Amino acid sequence: MKNLTENHKQEFENQIRTLSTKDESKVLKEIIGEIAKLKKIHEKNNSNKMENLINNAEFLHKMLLEKDFPMMESTKKWIIFGLGYLISDIDLIPDIIPKIGYNDDALVLQWVIYMIDDDINKYNKYLKAKNIATKGSILRDLLLGSGDNEIILVPGFLREPHEDNNYKHWLKKIRDTHNFYSQSGIGIVEWNLDHLKEFTKTMRIIDHELTLKPIYNTEKFATEWFQLKKEFALIGQAIARDIAKIHENYPSKEIIVISFNVGNYAVDQAINSLPEGTISRYYSFGGATYSTEMPYENYRKLNKVYNFFSTNDYALKFIFDNFEKDQKPVGLTPLVNPKTINVENFNVSADIKNHYEYKYKISDLLRI
Numbered sequence: 001m002k003n004l005t006e007n008h009k010q011e012f013e014n015q016i017r018t019l020s021t022k023d024e025s026k027v028l029k030e031i032i033g034e035i036a037k038l039k040k041i042h043e044k045n046n047s048n049k050m051e052n053l054i055n056n057a058e059f060l061h062k063m064l065l066e067k068d069f070p071m072m073e074s075t076k077k078w079i080i081f082g083l084g085y086l087i088s089d090i091d092l093i094p095d096i097i098p099k100i101g102y103n104d105d106a107l108v109l110q111w112v113i114y115m116i117d118d119d120i121n122k123y124n125k126y127l128k129a130k131n132i133a134t135k136g137s138i139l140r141d142l143l144l145g146s147g148d149n150e151i152i153l154v155p156g157f158l159r160e161p162h163e164d165n166n167y168k169h170w171l172k173k174i175r176d177t178h179n180f181y182s183q184s185g186i187g188i189v190e191w192n193l194d195h196l197k198e199f200t201k202t203m204r205i206i207d208h209e210l211t212l213k214p215i216y217n218t219e220k221f222a223t224e225w226f227q228l229k230k231e232f233a234l235i236g237q238a239i240a241r242d243i244a245k246i247h248e249n250y251p252s253k254e255i256i257v258i259s260f261n262v263g264n265y266a267v268d269q270a271i272n273s274l275p276e277g278t279i280s281r282y283y284s285f286g287g288a289t290y291s292t293e294m295p296y297e298n299y300r301k302l303n304k305v306y307n308f309f310s311t312n313d314y315a316l317k318f319i320f321d322n323f324e325k326d327q328k329p330v331g332l333t334p335l336v337n338p339k340t341i342n343v344e345n346f347n348v349s350a351d352i353k354n355h356y357e358y359k360y361k362i363s364d365l366l367r368i
Helices: 006-017 021-044 048-065 073-087 103-115 117-134 161-177 197-206 218-249 263-273 314-323 355-365
Strands: 139-143 149-154 185-189 254-260 281-285 304-309 343-347
Touching (some): 006 073, 048 073, 048 103, 073 103, 103 117, 161 355, 197 218, 197 314, 218 263, 281 355
Parallel strands (some): 149 185, 149 254, 254 281, 281 304
16 A cells, blocks of 8 residues: 555545544553554564654654644644554554554555644744753844944844845944944844744735735634744743853943844743843834733843834734734833833834834834
């Protein structure tokens, strides 16, 4: 048996639609034992096919167990089906047949992996974020400097790899037009969002004042939005490590952090774990976090926090109206906290007519 037939696939897809939490529990209970059995078979009869089957089964099992990884219900069902087929006694080819008994299991798992390929890419990116949270660097030098301050740029979902030249252009403009930043070194957080296809596609079409409802996959968008928040919370740990290193090497240098939209999640995490006085100034543009998530007491570690918000930020309105019910992001409203006297809010609605205008007008806004 070299391929699954279309009839097989149709039958399996029908089964997938009927899977329940009972099926998930059965898979989680039995899959470890099944993988152990496969490994014993592999020890006796070493083969690439069996090794690939074991690796695929272990990967899908790990993905299913990752509770903090946002996953669509349909994706979870595909994984449960694939692992469930592996532990089932009812196969297209009985497992007891020597050499070929697990061919159908291998084909089914390969098919499942093919069908959830986008989700696997997202999962691998999530694992990368988890890894970088504990080791490695997330910052890349964008412009070298020799002055008394260092700027750390956290672009959030405005970040796209091909935009480096745009960032360099307006960051040079900042240095040219503001004496305070004229010799600043500028580092940028390296994290693209190519894996969040539904989110980035939808963001590009909703950032305007028209009330037309975009055509998009609601569940996929929501899942990707929650993954984005989790990734940036993890990235914040790496940012903190990088900032701590800069502070250690240049203790007299003032560190200035500028973040956009969901970049706030990363900066909040960094502020939470850094000692007082490490970051001097924090500029938040169109912050995607809401006030109850902002670590106010930790903001007292900073000399000054500047919150820029616009009521014309249609991208944030779309996200929070549809996926963050009863919450208001600081990118739409002032950041208010009577205990924190070092927070200053700027309503820039007259200048910012949509979410993406921040990156084009940041130089002028920083003059405030």
